[in-house]
Amino acid sequence: MSLAKLACVTALALTLGACQSLFQPNMRVPLEVKRDRWEHIKPGCTAADCPLVNIDTVHFPTNPKLDAIVERSLLKLTSDGEGAPLPASLKSYEDSYLQSAQSRNSSYLQAKVREQHDGLVIIELSSYLDTGGAHGMPGRGFINYSRQQDKVLTLQDMLVPGQEATFWKTVEEAHKGWLISTGMDKDAEFVKNWPFQKSPHVALTYGAVVVKYEVYAIAPYSMGHIELKIPYPRLNGVIRPELFPGRG
Incomplete structure (x- = not known):
């Protein structure tokens, strides 16, 4: 191949790579x-x-797949139990709910982007179902969507293999810190009645890993949805290193 042709091929490859x-x-x-x-x-x-x-x-105008994930996740918050069929859409849920709902009944569903960083979209889900009693029942959830992997990350996706027990031990230590910060560690009855529990709601926010609890999980209804925040340095070797902010 002549030098001229070689130069043309090289230039074309560089141009295609840049594009x-x-x-x-x-x-x-x-x-x-x-x-x-x-x-x-x-x-x-x-x-x-x-x-x-x-x-x-x-x-998300450029990501219809994430749109569908958000809608399905909100619909899961309306389910009465595991295995129950989900409505086909938010619109069909609304039609069905309003058809049978009684006076003073209401249903609230919300999805909001809590933050975006390092190719992750952290979406927080909220629900509130009021059946006319003293108070309604709220629900919560998170979506940790990885744009690089084009999927929702599970806890297993977040953790270094074999580190789940260490993760929950670290969360339990954060729970003890929360008890101390609220003064509830001095209330023996509270500590007995509201022991540490795991939660399915984990979010990889920029400042810390957040573990959020449903009402009645580790505290009375009046204390709301407790959030435990674990700084990333405390999770070295536990959270996959590429998921640390700034490392992706």
Whole structure:
């Protein structure tokens, strides 16, 4: 091959490589997020305490797969039990709920982006179901979506293999710190009645790994959703190193 042809081939390869890198998604740039919210009451109801559904969610114009994940995750918060079939959509859930709901009943569902960093989208889910009693029942959840892997990370995806027991031991230590900070460590009855528990709600936020609890899990309803925050340095060798902020 002549030097001229070789130079042309090299230039073409460099150009194609530059173009390829140009079209790779930039993980430093957050995904575009649009908010979508509405509230509807039971059709035909004119009373002051009409049943209602309030939905406040997010959409990702460039990522319909994540849209579907968010919708399904919100619908899971409406389920009465494991294995129960989920509604096909938020709209069908609303129609079904309003058809059978009684006065003073209401359902609130919310999804919001808590933060984005290092190619991760951390979405917090909230629900509140009011059946007309003294207080409603709230629910919570997290989605840790990896844009690099194009999937929701499970706890096993977050942890170094074999480190789950160490992870929960570290969370339990954070729980002891929370008891001390609130003064509840001095209340023997509280410590006995509200022991440490694991939680399915773990989020890889930028400042710390957050473990969030449902009401009644480790404290009375009045104390709300407890959050335990574990700094990343305390999880060296436990959380996969590429998931530490700034290392991805």
